[in-house]
Amino acid sequence: MFIPSSQPQPSATTGEQPNRCYLPVSNGQLLCSDDVPWGPLDASLWRFSNPQLDAPQFYLGDYRGQHCYVVALRDLPDVHGHHWQGLRNLLGLLDEAHYEMAARALQVVNWDRDHRFCGRCGAPTESHEEERAKVCQPCGLQFYPRLSPCVITVITRDDHCLLAHNPAFPARFFSALAGFIEAGETIEAALRREVFEEVGLNVGRLHYFGSQAWPFPGQLMIGFHAEYESGDIAIDGIEIEEANWYRYDQLPLVPPPSTLSGQLIQAFVQRHQSG
Numbered sequence: 001m002f003i004p005s006s007q008p009q010p011s012a013t014t015g016e017q018p019n020r021c022y023l024p025v026s027n028g029q030l031l032c033s034d035d036v037p038w039g040p041l042d043a044s045l046w047r048f049s050n051p052q053l054d055a056p057q058f059y060l061g062d063y064r065g066q067h068c069y070v071v072a073l074r075d076l077p078d079v080h081g082h083h084w085q086g087l088r089n090l091l092g093l094l095d096e097a098h099y100e101m102a103a104r105a106l107q108v109v110n111w112d113r114d115h116r117f118c119g120r121c122g123a124p125t126e127s128h129e130e131e132r133a134k135v136c137q138p139c140g141l142q143f144y145p146r147l148s149p150c151v152i153t154v155i156t157r158d159d160h161c162l163l164a165h166n167p168a169f170p171a172r173f174f175s176a177l178a179g180f181i182e183a184g185e186t187i188e189a190a191l192r193r194e195v196f197e198e199v200g201l202n203v204g205r206l207h208y209f210g211s212q213a214w215p216f217p218g219q220l221m222i223g224f225h226a227e228y229e230s231g232d233i234a235i236d237g238i239e240i241e242e243a244n245w246y247r248y249d250q251l252p253l254v255p256p257p258s259t260l261s262g263q264l265i266q267a268f269v270q271r272h273q274s275g
């Protein structure tokens, strides 16, 4: 349904340019219809309601045979029959393809906003003709949308898993451990380091589970189950306020399955329920 590309392609069958559809974004929020689930607006509706005709647009990919563009609006303008919402509020309401499209839209707009000038020489950047990149003509540096890889893990020990409470979480809410991968580090080394720093444990075998775009603002979450190896829980007291082993059928309040942490926990529970 959604085919990403940095440039629009003509229709394979007719050679014609398909219709356009639009995803308006403003201040990190998405324009949502008051009546139907979130998705792109078709061109006729968008022309009728567009309060900022000069707003920058970026091609996102093919959406149901239409060319889909994100439109970067200023200051959350009023659009009749619509309201603005952050993507976090839409978690669990969007299927995977729509979530991916929303994540891409937000990250492309951030990239445009944050790379107007070259970080090396300070000259204004220009859009690359073929790739999703900005180019500094004087010094040749290119800027692609910035992704920040993060590792996220649920540590398992027989029928128990380790979940942690971060001071920023709501009360009694526990989740997987997560942290940014540092420059020069492998994913596996980052996971072992984060686990040891946050809860003082050593983990053994790692089992890759899956990944999720997390555009708040540009993380790519890379999820693993990690087998406990040695050590006693010793929390760092900063990022982690409390961490405990929980049996699969006695879990505290955990993230929903629309998040990768929720999926990691759910998969662990299902493995023990089934056998």
Ligand SMILES: [Zn+2]
Pocket: 118, 119, 120, 121, 122, 123, 136, 137, 138, 139, 140, 141
């Ligand atoms: Zn430059």
